[in-house]
Amino acid sequence: MFSRIRSYGISGIDGIAIAVEADVSPGLPMFHLVGHLSREVSEAEERVRTAIRNSGITLPPRRITVNLSPAGIRKEGTAFDLAIAVAVLCCLGVIDPDGMEEFTFLGELGLDGTVRPIRGILPMVIASVKDGVRRIFLPKDNVREGRAVMGAELIGVTDLKELCRMLSRRAAIQGEYFDSHMFEEEDHPFAEDYADMIGLKSVKFACMAAAAGRHSILFIGPAGTGKSMAASRLPGILPPLTMEETIELAKIRSICGLLDPSVPFSRKRPFRAPHHSVTQSALVGGGANPRPGEITLATHGVLFLDELAEFSPRTIDLLRQPMEEHKVVISRMKGTMVYPADCMIAAALNGCKCGLYPDRRCQCSDNDRNRYLGKISGPFLDRIDIGVEVPRQKVRSTEQLAGKESWSTASMREKVMQALEIQKKRFSSEPIRYNSEMNSAQIRAYCQLTPEAVQLLDRYSAGDNTSLRGYGKICRVARTLADLDGKEKIDELVLSEALSYRSFQKKYWGRG
Structure with a gap:
């Protein structure tokens, strides 16, 4: 089975769209990542596999291939972990793949399934909203930073289990939105005059x-x-x-x-x-x-x-x-x-x-x-x-x-x-x-x-x-x-x- 999930990386100081494509098919059991990856992205294979297992989900003995597209752009960082996990779970039927194009997924996974904060959330959220995808799953600790972007709905998650529960009841999902108070001018005396x-x-x-x-x-x-x-x-x-x-x-x-x-x-x-x-x-x-x-x-x-x-x-x-x-x-x-x-x-x-x-x-x-x-x-x-x-x-x-x-x-x-x-x-x-x-x-x-x-x-x-x-x-x-x-x-x-x-x-x- 095939699935495609939206995520984002960083190019300069701007976010760049990355499609995480997963395929689970019969064959020699393996988990393989491709797509011009840096070392930390390649290591997501072990992080994702272990995080899924420790979240109480059994991976079947199948051939799992994940491609981060476009393949010509080098992928760096740990922001793709959550999207890779969701793409695999969609292929396994744990998450319903229908309607997933309305979401963006960002975050690093711990081996216990926790979703950890990452760098560069702000440019990624800005790029996602600019591309028309306003509902964004991200680490809970990064939500405050993401709320600087007008038009984004930030859905903070703490672990993979919570994410699966949310996606099983999508009508009940409620995120957080733009907070204009973060940009109020600070009223402070000049420390050095x-x-x-x-x-x-x-x-x-x-x-x-x-x-x-x-x-x-x-x-x-x-x-x-x-x-x-x-x-x-x-x-x-x-x-x-x-x-x-x-x-x-x-x-x-x-x-x-x-x-x-x-x-x-x-x-x-x-x-x-x-x-x-x-x-x-x-x-x-x-x-x-x-x-x-x-x-x-x-x-x-x-x-x-x-x-x-x-x-x-x-x-x-x-x-x-x-x-x-x-x-x-x-x-x-x-x-x-x-x-x-x-x-x-x-x-x-x-x-x-x-x-x-x-x-x-x-x-x-x-x-x-x-x-x-x-x-x-x-x-x-x-x-x-x-x-x-x-x-x-x-x-x-x-x-x-x-x-x-x-x-x-x-x-x-x-x-x-x-x-x-x-x-x-x-x-x-x-x-x-x-x-x-x-x-x-x-x-x-x-x-x-x-x-x-x-x-x-x-x-x-x-x-x-x-x-x-x-x-x-x-x-x-x-x-x-x-x-x-x-x-x-x-x-x-x-x-x-x-x-x-x-x-x-x-x-x-x-x-x-």
Whole structure:
């Protein structure tokens, strides 16, 4: 007898439909799985057979063949166990096979027949609903995660016996549905506030500009001046995640097994700060069985690279393409995976190995500094929109340390939101959302300069060797600065500030 059951796997961060086909026929007793399977899927043969037996169901001495289709796609993970068991039980007549096309089955089986939670439930449920199959059997522990999908009926099961009882009385099956309360914005104070940073208004303004236009930013200066402090507060001045962004981020975390069951759909922007010893595959994704990296986990948030010069030069350069395209493409013999990488890049860097430059106490020679900073390639620096120096400040009194600044996270966020609203209206008919995403045609259309600003840019061009990419970034940053000031056109003052954010290359690298 033959049966077909619907299940889902993962490709990138999306669910992909897998048909589990089973055939039970006379012949030499065996249980055989086929269909381009990974090791953990192949091992489902023993898990399913033992789970069925321990659920009180006897497998007859027949030839059991199970195919996971399409055979050309590699199947990974343990999510197919439940569908394989149901397909076999349909062939044996334990479960009525009629009407099974209206269900999707997801879950791992324990040897005692229990249905255990799996990774990646969210993208699988989304894909199932998109394909028109809304009734989904899944592990009870995964139901809360699945309730983020509108239109799905989530039927949680604890073991194989319970599933068989449910399917014998299908009219009585009642699942759980979409819960909009999971997406309510969290009302929480800012744990890290820019008001805690004394002075450094130029640094705070640069942070505000980076957040307002989703620009990459580099903090450079002596050790202990507040570079990491400024970067760690960037998520606080970004707007809360939209529902679409929240779901996409939850899908990524679900696949990686990082979704917090208590707060699966947090509206807070992610902040990822990998150590400089991070491997290339851990940063951008990859491996023999590709998995998302830190840049994907930081999607819709901030990826912070502290002590930038301590990272491997090859690792840093791997970020160049994702910074431009906002995605990571990983090609393997088994297939190609595409992961999102739509995040702000923030980095911090000392001016030399000892961390004191440009302080007079720095004992590093020019060669020492060139060797240290030379680890960062010119093409990577070209992709930095905003470079800001963080100077060492003199603390005159303990009262200054205890004081509060008027530039708080709340006030900065308000200005960022105003600038984002301007961009929302500007790009309402465009496929982009932020100034940093403008292409050449959009720069010409939306970055109108006053005559004085045109003259300033001409003078800058005459004596400078900035690349074409660098000029584009100057215009994009200038557009964001004008938005923060509420200006329609980019004037000389705004442009000069945008130009100042490129001066770090000349001071520290002697170019641009």
